[in-house]
Amino acid sequence: xxxxxxxxxxxxxxxxxxxxxxxxxxxxxxxxxxxxxxxxxxxxxxxxxxxxxxxxxxxxxxxxxxxxxxxxxxxxxxxxxxxxxxxxxxxxxxxxxxxxxxxxxxxxxxxxxxxxxxxxxxxxxxxxxxxxxxxxxxxxxxxxxxxxxxxxxxxxxxxx
Numbered sequence: 001x002x003x004x005x006x007x008x009x010x011x012x013x014x015x016x017x018x019x020x021x022x023x024x025x026x027x028x029x030x031x032x033x034x035x036x037x038x039x040x041x042x043x044x045x046x047x048x049x050x051x052x053x054x055x056x057x058x059x060x061x062x063x064x065x066x067x068x069x070x071x072x073x074x075x076x077x078x079x080x081x082x083x084x085x086x087x088x089x090x091x092x093x094x095x096x097x098x099x100x101x102x103x104x105x106x107x108x109x110x111x112x113x114x115x116x117x118x119x120x121x122x123x124x125x126x127x128x129x130x131x132x133x134x135x136x137x138x139x140x141x142x143x144x145x146x147x148x149x150x151x152x153x154x155x156x157x158x159x160x
Contacts, residue, residue: 036108040097047090053083 061076100106102114128146132138135158136150151158 036097036101040094043090043094043097047087047094050083050087050090054080054087057083 057076057079061073061080064072064076098114098117101108101110101117103109125141125146129138129141132146132148135154136148138146138148140147
């Protein structure tokens with residue numbers, strides 16, 4: 001019965017399943033045009049600069065608190081908030097770059113690049129967990145961080 005139905009369908013609809021295998025090549029994120037990789041690198045470096053400036057202005061805020069100058073305290077707080085906002089914005093943009101690489105319709109679609117991003121992040125978290133297993137107790141692992149319970153005497157009485 002199945003063979004008769006198949007033969008009838010082939011005759012009437014003139015349609016058969018054809019399996020075709022194609023070998024394709026892919027370049028990871030347009031190696032010949034490194035715009036995407038350079039842009040991601042620039043955003044990363046700019047984010048690190050903003051994170052550094054947060055620390056600089058935090059130190060200035062501490063100094064201003066000791067001095068007691070209200071204007072300096074306010075300026076330092078505003079600068080800390082500004083640079084913290086900028087570094088968080090850059091972090092979100094960097095995450096969206098990863099999402100863009102994963103989108104099929106994007107110009108720089110590359111599952112290989114997306115796989116490298118996730119593998120690198122996974123390796124960093126795994127290595128960090130191994131380190132904190134020796135130091136303290138890891139509580140939670142996330143895609144961009146790890147929460148750990150450290151002993152009271154951690155920095156003073158611990159050697160790497």
